[in-house]
Amino acid sequence: MAAGDETYRPKDAIKPAIGGMVVTGVAGFAVSAIQNTLTKQNVTPWSVFTRSGSTIAVxxxxxxxxxxxxxxxxxLRERDDSLNVVMGGFVAGNILGLRFGTTPAVLGFGAMTAIVMGAYDYGGGALTGYKKDKDVDEFERKEKLRLNRRRPIEETIGELGEGRGIYGSGYEERRRELLKVKYGLDVPAKS
Incomplete structure (x- = not known):
């Protein structure tokens, strides 16, 4: 939502639910196939569904x-914020806890999933940190940061000294003079 736009526009809940079911069902199939390959007895390819098919369903x-x-x-709340993600995570975690058949497992898995999903969404929905403004060009933003933190060359030379790619004005003349005094070499000036 934009800063001036305060009206909530309802979203379809069925289509994302079907999409989420398909995506996580495929992930469940992969986990079920891994469980199937790690069994000690000989199993058929169909045992992905018969032996560990509950993993796919969950x-x-x-x-x-x-x-x-x-x-x-x-x-229902007419808001799009992290609390919706927490609610969805709690109910999804409850389903995972139902496999164990105890109330503490249901509530514990629900709370754990709600906290993890809520924190992930509240933190910007990315593992690299909060999402930056998409309207600002990344190159311009970094250039602005560099200019903001740039130090004068005299201060840098005073702390580090000259050399290693850091040279102040008049460096060539000082270098020629130093080589002439110290070693007696006459270095010609660059044109």
Whole structure:
């Protein structure tokens, strides 16, 4: 939402729920296939569905439920913020806890998933940090930061000395004079 735009526009909750169910169902299939390959006895390729198919179902249910609750909560609250993600994460974590069949597991997995998903969304939805403004060019932003923190060359030379790519004005003349005094070499000036 823009700064001046305060009206909430409802979003479809069914389409993202189906998409989330498909994506996490495929991830569940991959995990189920890994479980299938790690068994000690001989199994058929169909045992991905028969032996560890509940993994696929739990993953798909978690993804679909998360997306549905997130968008439904946003529509009911008429706000798009991190609390919707927390609600969706709690319900999705509850589904994971249902596999264990105890109330502490249901509430614990729900709380854990809600906290992790809420913190991730509140932190900008990226592992690299909060998302920067998409309207600002990244090159211009970095140039502005460089200019803001730039130090005068005299201060840098005073702390580090000359050499290693850091040279003040009149360096060539001082170098020629030093070589002449110290070693008796007459270095010609560059044209």
């Amino acid at each position: 993953f798909a249910a978690m993804g679909g439920t998360y997306e549905f609750v997130r968008y439904a909560a946003a529509n």
